[in-house]
Amino acid sequence: MTFPFSHRLTRRxxxxxxxxxxxxxxTDHFIIIIRxxxxxxxxxxxxxSRKIGGAVQRNRVKRLLREVFRIHYLSIKPCVNISIIAKKESPSLSYGQVLSEIKYLLTS
Structure with missing residues (x-):
């Protein structure tokens, strides 16, 4: 499964x-807003934001978050908008750390 455009928040x-x-x-590394x-x-x-680091670090954080969302999409509560804001220490996380930090909130 990919991460289709219809599963993205795009407008301000x-x-x-x-x-x-x-x-x-x-959480320690993210603010998660569920509506x-x-x-x-x-x-x-x-x-x-740019406070996180350069483009490489920012894109890595976004890729990790999208991958957690994509893989666990079917177990996430249906019909919600989820906005995730990264905090300053988030570029140092591995996939497993991101998963353990946000999976509980997304699936409950």
């Missing part, structure tokens, strides 16, 4: 809606 108002009305969870979208597939939006 979608991110803002999740931020303003969603439930926020803080019911009532209709449509579960969608993911990722925010990684």
């Amino acid at each position: 108002r979608e991110f803002n809606d999740a931020w303003n009305r969603g439930k926020k969870y803080h 019911d979208n009532m209709v449509g597939p579960t969608r993911l939006g990722i925010t990684v």
